[in-house]
Amino acid sequence: MAKSGNTGNVFDLGELRRLVGELGAGPGELRAAVLDAVGATDAVDDCDCPDCGTEVLSFPPVELAADGELAAAVLKVPLVLDAQRLAAWTGTREVTPEGLLPDPFLACAELGVPSPSRLHLLWVVAVNTGMLRISRGVATAGPLALSAELPHRAALEFWDGVVMDVLDRADESLTGSAVVDDHLAEMLATMYAVSEGLSTVTLVKGILQSHEVACEARPAEMRELAAALPGELESALALLGYCGLIELSEAGRPRLTPLGVWAVRQDLIREGHDAPTGAEVAVFADLGGTELVDAIIKRSAAPSAVTVWLESRSPEAAARELVGIAATGTAGQRGTVGTILEELGPEAEPPLREALAEPSMWRYAASWLHIRDLPAPPLTPADRTWIAVDTLASLVQLGKAAEAMREFDALEPGEDLVRVVEEMALADHPDTVAVLDLLGAHHSDAAVAKAARKAAMKTRSRRS
Structure with a gap:
């Protein structure tokens, strides 16, 4: 805020x-x-x-x-009532060059306001909302007339x-x-x-x-x-x-x-935060998993829609549907599914254990199980590199290139990023070239960018 x-x-x-x-x-x-x-x-x-x-x-x-209940409640707020009293008390009165009352202690005494600081808050509210108008050094009644008839x-x-x-x-x-x-x-x-x-x-x-x-x-x-x-x-x-x-x-x-x-x-x-009403997210409860994932990717679904969607079905059912999408989908879909799956606890284990048999999903499933202290196959450095490539590819496909760059920079400090580029080039991932092209075109470190362009060219040659 x-x-x-x-x-x-x-x-x-x-x-x-x-x-x-x-x-x-x-x-x-x-x-x-x-x-x-x-x-x-x-x-x-x-x-x-x-x-x-x-x-x-x-x-x-x-x-x-x-709205009607809220509007009626506004007229009963003590601050609002006191601001109205202050405006009525002020009537037509000269103010200081700063647009303030010349004797705040008099106003406090006559209105029963506990302190000049409280009076100043009331004055600010009265002036800024239109209860009072200040012109040429004089305060007069403003255009706002609060009453139950106000729309x-x-x-x-x-x-x-x-x-x-x-x-x-x-x-x-x-x-x-x-x-x-x-x-x-x-x-x-x-x-x-x-x-x-x-x-x-x-x-x-x-x-x-x-x-x-x-x-x-x-x-x-x-x-x-x-x-x-x-x-x-x-x-x-x-x-x-x-x-x-x-x-x-x-x-x-x-x-x-x-x-x-x-x-x-x-x-x-x-401030740009996601703060929906229940009615705004209720429509997402009945969406299929693919519809939800696609809506998130297109940014037509607020993040809070995920909460409603998950709470409308059992964890196991939700996980099974999501795993099916990720196993056959794009990196962007896998990345989105992965963040949703992180919201589920051990009760969603069966579908994640079944996902260990899926070529494009098993590494994520193993990581998910490990984090929850459940038995799972170990991940090799090459597996972790594959996940890194997939994560960056997901961010690129979601239109988050800048976030992808930050994610890459967080992998290893300093000169080690060149080594990471070389390891990514060896990953058996369909989006390796796209990720290397991104790094080659946009990374701020000239050595990293050069290594990525070189790796992308070699990867293309191997796959042609």
């Missing part, structure tokens, strides 16, 4: 899975909380902008409240603006806790991923872990932060409740309100 001062990753993905697991969440919720495969990371070729190539997260499908979509557009104003304040001390403000957006995204709510203990653990990794905090700082954070988080959650974003579940855990779910989803979508 945007609007967090922290430019590092969101909660560490493995840590997030562990923390959510402490709540006893089901496999489907964990699977969809963060999906770092099946197209979860797309890089834009030939683009130097800092946002390109950043990780795209996939969140579990949510059920949104009806539902207009009320929700207003609410979206309110939440953006709130989250933008995280850069200027929204909650009174620097570390909560720094990780606010990722905390809300995590709560979005676990609809039943997260305990404050879990939230504290997540923030501490994220802060330690992203900010490289020293042990002394972490000890001090661990002592102060529970109290700071409690105050921050109270403020977020005042802003209409957080409520307590029946179990007493902080969770997003229906308005919070709607607003966080809007922000996730703006």
Whole structure:
């Protein structure tokens, strides 16, 4: 999400899975909380902008409240009510050159607002949403008139603006806790991923872990932060409740309100993340395996569609259908199937064991079994090279050339990449030449590119 001062990753993905697991969440919720495969990371070729190539997260499908219910709830949010009171109190009034009230303490006293910082948040909301208009040093009533007669979509557009104003304040001390403000957006995204709510203990653990990794905090700082954070988080959650974003579940855990779910989803979508509604992904449940794989390859299916598809059939049935597609399909189909199979546990073993007899699939099946500590034939270095070629070919066929280059560079450091190219040339894989051509044309290391072009030429000669 945007609007967090922290430019590092969101909660560490493995840590997030562990923390959510402490709540006893089901496999489907964990699977969809963060999906770092099946197209979860797309890089834009030939683009130097800092946002390109950043990780795209996939969140579990949510059920949104009806627009009418949400619109009515907007009018009851304490922040919104106080912003309305501030606008009415202001009437027509001169403001400072910065467009602010000249005496915020007077407004706080007369309106019962607890602090100038809270008043400033209300002022920002009132001005930015159109409750107030500032012109030539004077604040007057703006064009927005909030009432139950306001069209539902207009009320929700207003609410979206309110939440953006709130989250933008995280850069200027929204909650009174620097570390909560720094990780606010990722905390809300995590709560979005676990609809039943997260305990404050879990939230504290997540923030501490994220802060330690992203900010490289020293042990002394972490000890001090661990002592102060529970109290700071409690105050921050109270403020977020005042802003209409957080409520307590029946179990007493902080969770997003229906308005919070709607607003966080809007922000996730703006940031390019996959945050569907249940209705949007329900259509994928009845697709055949081939249709699903093809839809993912064509990018007409969001990653969360995989969760719905898997949950609509038994693990063994899903695995058997997918293995059949991969055994006779292209590298792109095998790569897509492979990422889906990673979501399945040992209960899908029978079809994967049968796949050991398939020439183009057995190496993946053996790797899948090994990872789950199940008996499987060993993979030789040549087998691993074949998988590397297949993986790169899959990425190329999926239109992810830049990701393929990064995948290749991760195989071996430095000069050893030339050796990897030579080993790839010996792989008995139908797409070896295509992969070598890609490396020869686009790899940034001149020695690697030259070795790939030479290897591609030799491979063509051998196969002609």
